[in-house]
Amino acid sequence: MAHGTYATDMERMGWFLDARFGMFIHWGLYAIPARGEWVRSQERLSVEDYRPYFEAFNPTRYQPREWAKAAKAAGQKYAVMTAKHHDGFCLFDSALTDYKATNTPAGRDLIREYVEAFRAEGLKVGLYYSLLDWHHPDYPAYGDPHHPMRDNPAFRDRKHDFSRYVAYLHGQVRELLTNYGRIDIMWFDFSYGEMAGEAWRATDLVRMVRELQPHIIIDNRLGGNIRSAHPEPYAGDFASPEQIIPPEGVTNELGQPIPWEACITLNHHWGYCAADNDYKTPKQVVRALVECVSKGGNLLLNVGPNAKGEIPQPSLEILSEVGRWMRANGESIYGCGRADLPKPEWGRYTQKGNRLYAHVFDRPIGPVNFRGLAGKVKRARLLADGSELRLERPWNATEYADDAFVTLPGAGLPDEIDTVIELELVE
Ligand code: FHN
Numbered sequence: 275m276a277h278g279t280y281a282t283d284m285e286r287m288g289w290f291l292d293a294r295f296g297m298f299i300h301w302g303l304y305a306i307p308a309r310g311e312w313v314r315s316q317e318r319l320s321v322e323d324y325r326p327y328f329e330a331f332n333p334t335r336y337q338p339r340e341w342a343k344a345a346k347a348a349g350q351k352y353a354v355m356t357a358k359h360h361d362g363f364c365l366f367d368s369a370l371t372d373y374k375a376t377n378t379p380a381g382r383d384l385i386r387e388y389v390e391a392f393r394a395e396g397l398k399v400g401l402y403y404s405l406l407d408w409h410h411p412d413y414p415a416y417g418d419p420h421h422p423m424r425d426n427p428a429f430r431d432r433k434h435d436f437s438r439y440v441a442y443l444h445g446q447v448r449e450l451l452t453n454y455g456r457i458d459i460m461w462f463d464f465s466y467g468e469m470a471g472e473a474w475r476a477t478d479l480v481r482m483v484r485e486l487q488p489h490i491i492i493d494n495r496l497g498g499n500i501r502s503a504h505p506e507p508y509a510g511d512f513a514s515p516e517q518i519i520p521p522e523g524v525t526n527e528l529g530q531p532i533p534w535e536a537c538i539t540l541n542h543h544w545g546y547c548a549a550d551n552d553y554k555t556p557k558q559v560v561r562a563l564v565e566c567v568s569k570g571g572n573l574l575l576n577v578g579p580n581a582k583g584e585i586p587q588p589s590l591e592i593l594s595e596v597g598r599w600m601r602a603n604g605e606s607i608y609g610c611g612r613a614d615l616p617k618p619e620w621g622r623y624t625q626k627g628n629r630l631y632a633h634v635f636d637r638p639i640g641p642v643n644f645r646g647l648a649g650k651v652k653r654a655r656l657l658a659d660g661s662e663l664r665l666e667r668p669w670n671a672t673e674y675a676d677d678a679f680v681t682l683p684g685a686g687l688p689d690e691i692d693t694v695i696e697l698e699l700v701e
Contacts, residue, residue, distance in 0.1 A: 292609040293351035298576035300544040303327040305581040311545030314422040332379035336583025338391035348593035349600025354400035362409025400459025412439035451486040470497025476508035503527040523569035535572035546578040556595035568622040570612045602658035603694045606631035632695040647678040657694040
């Protein structure tokens with residue numbers, strides 16, 4: 275179990291806090307224009323402008339089992355995939371709309387194949403569901419901050435019944451949590467301005483979600499305040515910082531740590547963007563994961579498959595190298611959390627029980643100094659290969675009597691991405 279305590283339902287959250295690392299999957303019609311998932315809004319594309327992508331969508335190389343194997347090999351323990359993004363296109367066979375993958379040349383329930391494939395590889399499965407819907411005729415358009423037709427005069431006087439849209443939203447969530455077996459995470463996205471909370475009938479929605487799948491965990495984007503000492507019923511089970519890692523982790527008004535998950539892209543886009551080849555390095559990804567865990571959080575790392583149904587090769591290569599590191603050092607991630615120590619200058623700490631993991635990012639001159647740990651460490655090992663590291667105060671460190679020291683072999687770091695030293699603490 276993760277180090278530290280949380281002000282939430284630990285029985286439901288336990289696996290999430292242990293898993294620490296998941297795959298986010300943004301996929302849909304927008305993979306064809308290949309300019310990211312906001313292309314309709316950014317380019318003011320009407321439903322009619324976007325229709326050719328619906329009529330052409332045929333991801334012939336979609337093999338979700340291969341995606342699941344890549345996630346597993348990367349050390350990811352769960353996944354969250356878009357069932358519907360803001361464009362309103364449903365990747366699942368909804369009875370409530372014709373705007374779905376089963377009506378495209380794909381002719382497949384892409385969500386059913388996803389949940390089955392990832393479960394088969396032993397991963398937990400989550401579903402992302404967009405509260406925004408730029409296809410549905412009852413979703414506000416003219417004057418909305420984000421809708422593709424927000425400044426199209428032809429939409430100024432369009433009549434719509436938002437309550438009918440909210441009923442559609444509830445109905446589709448019911449479908450997803452009824453027809454696809456056990457779902458582990460429901461990832462709603464996102465609330466804004468007055469489009470928040472009871473505008474979505476969020477209390478009723480969450481009640482239904484928890485009745486259908488009592489074990490499920492829900493993110494915090496229905497519009498509630500998860501940091502409140504008295505959060506709304508729809509405030510969610512975990513905070514979801516995006517493209518940022520909170521400086522101090524996340525706590526509520528009472529100072530209690532809250533589960534959280536940072537969602538981060540590999541390049542600059544969630545949905546496939548052919549021109550965006552500005553990818554993070556495996557080192558950046560590993561160190562982001564370590565930073566999240568060191569602050570008591572999870573990392574949900576995104577892939578944006580292309581129109582053929584393939585995860586881009588650069589993403590696969592990054593995941594593969596991250597997986598190499600995770601196979602050697604995953605013990606310092608899974609079930610770990612914050613250590614009650616100041617951040618060391620050479621890297622970060624994670625902890626699980628009496629195991630303290632020193633993540634050495636920068637090789638110090640001389641020994642690695644564990645400030646204040648003199649007499650508190652029973653033994654030290656290089657986590658990757660279990661080799662012994664000698665705990666000894668060197669001749670030139672006698673003035674640091676409160677500190678413990680380990681001298682690493684060689685001049686550099688055994689693993690430049692992150693060299694992990696396992697310290698077994700005296701209990
Ligand atoms: O607008 C979405 C965006 O497309 C993407 O899905 C991210 C992922 O967390 N959420 C919203 C932006 O905050």
